[in-house]
Every structure is written in C-alpha cells, then in structure tokens.
Amino acid sequence: MTTTESGERRLTARQAQLLDQLEELFLAEGFARFTLEDLAVRLRCSKTTLYALADSKEQLAVRVVRHFFRRATADVETRTAGEDDPARRVTAYLEAVARALTPASRAFRRDLEAFSPGRAVYEHNTAVAAERVSALIGDGVAAGVFRTVHPALVADTVTTLMLRIGRGDTARATGLDDATAYRELAALLLHGISR
Template sequence: MTTTDTGERRLTARQAQLLDQLEELFLAEGFAGFTLEDLAVRLHCSKTTLYALADSKEQLAVRVVRHFFRRATAAVEARTAGEGDPARRVTAYLEAVARALTPASRAFHRDLEGFPPGRAVYEHNTAVAAERVSALIADGVAAGRFREVHPALVADTVTTLMLRIGRGDTARATGLDDAAAYRELAALLLRGISR
C-alpha cells in the first residue's frame, strides 16, 4: 500500500493507479461531462471502486485536482532545486510550472473555472507559486543579483498573470501558449529586477 495524495487514507496499488488514470483523463478531456458510471467504464472498474476514492463525483474531482497540483508542485520544486544562480532559479521555476501545466487541456481549465471547489484548489496553488517566485526574488535581492523590489507587488503581478495564463485569457489575448507565456513572464521579471 502507498500513502494517498492527501495523507488521510492509504491507497492500494490499484487505487493509486486509478487516481493517476483519472488525472490523465481529466487533464486531457476535462471532468464536468463525466458521470461516475462513465468513469467506471473508461477505467474498467466498478463505481464502488471509485466510491472508495471519494464519496461523490464532485469530491472525486477535487481529489484528482489536488493530486495533480501536488505532483506538479513536487516536479517544479525538484527542477528548481538544482539551480544555484538566482536568475536561473526564477526562470527554471516558471518554466517548470509551464511544463507541469502542459498536459492540462482547455477543457480541463474550462471545467476548473466552472467548478468552485476545483477553482479554489487552482487559485490556492497559483497563490503559493506566486509566493514562491516572490521568495526566489527575495533570495536574489539578498544575494545582490536583483535590485530592491516591492515583494507584495511582484507577488500580486505574478499571481494575476499566472491566473490569466491558467484560464486561457493570455492565450486568447496574445496567441501565446502557456509554456511561451511563462517563459515571457520569466524574462519580463528578470529584466525588471536585474541590477
């Protein structure tokens, strides 16, 4: 058995596999249009098996969204940890965020936007990511690599753009895909704060 993504219960190997398969399915196709029966058919399991993961379709969606963001956060932090230079660390972080979000289709983002509990998970993770960028910038300021900046303004600016990227607003306004938008954000930040 393995621990769950929430740490609340233990998962069997099959349940962990189903959670990963649900994540892949939701990222590719969204989740609002599925019933539990649809999901059971697609995943070749029973509804009872899905109920072992969550008590309702809505709770299952929230669990899968949390699972996705928990794994994405771990991947982003692993990628960032290898960078010693403050400027490269900011760039690596934002590029890793872009890479982690790449599998998330427009259908997934649309469903997330229309599902308040899922949107809350997304917005919380975006705020945490923006705080992380702010901390990375503060480290660069302390190391003398970046000029003094107002951390709350930087965090607010990063949060706003990350939310727009995630909702697809930036793609509609600029034609940039998410990965390109995150690269541009990294470049813009570094140009604005470099000494």
C-alpha cells in the same frame, strides 16, 4: 484504513493507479461531462471502486485536481532545486510550472474554471507558486543579483498573470500558449528586477 498527513485515506496500489489514470483522463478531456458510470467504464472498474476514492463525483474531481497539483508542485521543486544562480532559478521555476501545466487541455481548464471547489484548489496553488517566486526573488535581492523590489507587488503581479494564463485569458488576448507565456513572464520579471 490509515490516512495521510493531508487527511486523505492512504491508497492501495490499485487506487493509486486509478487516481493517476483519472488525472490523465481529466487533463486530456476535462471532467464535467463524465458521470461516475462513465468513469467506471473508461477505467474498467466498478463505481464502488471509485467511491472508495471519494464519496461523490464532485469530491472525486477535487481529489484528482489536488493530486495533479501536488505532483506538479513536487516536479517543479525538483526541477528548480539544482539551480544555484538566482536568475536561472526564477526562470527554471516558471518554466517548470509551464511544463507541469502543459498536459492540461482547454477542456480541463474550462471545467476547472466552472467548478468552484476545483478553481479554489487551482487558485490556492497559484498563490503558493507566486509566493515561491517572490521568495526566489527575495533570495536574489539578498544575494545582490536583483535590485530591491516590493515583494508584495511582485507576488501580486505574478499571481495575476499566472491566474490569467491558467484560465486561458492570456492565450486569448495574446495568442501565446501557456509555456511561452510563462517564459515571457520569467523574462519580464528578470529584466524588471535585474541590476
């Protein structure tokens, strides 16, 4: 069996389909309460088939979380690529992040927060997204659209709020859903950095 650039085994068509189904299930219902037996029954496959994806339930959960974030990142970049205006690009990026995270239920976010390997994947992806926002802002500064700001402070601020949104802290504190919180973050950033 061959491996991908990330070191994971290349998937058969059936395995790719199962990974997509697991992603959909986990996003809707979380993953902590499921056993491999439960998952096999829900997906109408054998546990052996699931073991071909990962060696344990924990490794399977990490693989599904990585799969979700890999696809979400690709979708966010695709939705952002068409924007030439720096301000619209920042807004499009954060709105695309909100859209990508919309399917993640409270149960999924709760399980992700309680599962340190999954939380590490989430935090890594959030840091990468914050760096991307910082780079987009840097592009806007270079183009003269945004005032000069400290990129590390902007990245830290964005990371902090994105982590709070993802954990549900912002929703609890403000009553805003994730998509609205990301739109507000985009507006706050743009008003704070616009010339």
